Amino acid sequence: MQNFSKDNLTFYTLIIIFLIGSYFVINIFSYFDITNFCYISTERDIVRGNEKTIKQALKYLKKNKKDDYKMVCKYVETISEKYCIVADWHLGESLLREGCKLPGCYIKGSKTIYLKPSEETGENIIKKRAGDIIKYSNFSKEFWN
């Protein structure tokens, strides 16, 4: 009986270690808030981006704008750092520049939003990204409703 309990204890301890490990690994490559069942894949621009401020923006929303945070969790699956392309640049280079200037965009028919790459750190960029995430998440909400 004592051996059985020891085996069980080892087994469950290993499972708990595995789950905690997985949680941290998942959070390296994406945003996972287990308490709100909120999983959002995050992708950074390797050269000009900073994935950390996307996650910090999501944490900022969780703390300060709970309703918006719930909406983001429901209508967004991926947040990616990328310049938006809003038209075919073969028909005019100015259109390409217009897209690059945008703070971000939402792609209709998806649950993906894009944010303009930024290496900036600090409170300003976190708040700005939080605002952009809300704006584009609302577009996703409008589409799926």
Added chain:
Amino acid sequence: MLKKIVKISILILIIGFFIYRYFFYIDFSNSCYIKIKPSFTELSNSNIKEAIKILKLTSPDEYDKLCSNVKIINPNLSCGGFGGGCFYKSSGREIDISTAHSGFLAQTAAIIIHETCHAIQYQEGRNLSEQECYEADDVILKRIVEY
């Protein structure tokens, strides 16, 4: 013996699911069946499948044209270069879409429409005009990117 059959069946199901998940786009309700070849450079099949689903939801007419005129998508690097597309007359109903796994989804959708436009031109015996296809993908980009 029964255990063996169950194990083999599960294995076949897993392999079948994997093949379906990455190498086929199937939409029974619209009779749309597109094979997506393996890509070893970008592993972009899921990006292509998501772009097709976006077209289905946002541009039903263009989606119908894709389903009617394209049977195979080759995601490997082609004459369009990285992030581009290509259509070879010899390929008939096959188009090349060389976008990345994490590529901009709207761009993937636009390139699919651009190359579908060339496939239609070819099947109708017309010249492969770039201008017509730039305009077709431009319409898609303006329709699906919201900012």
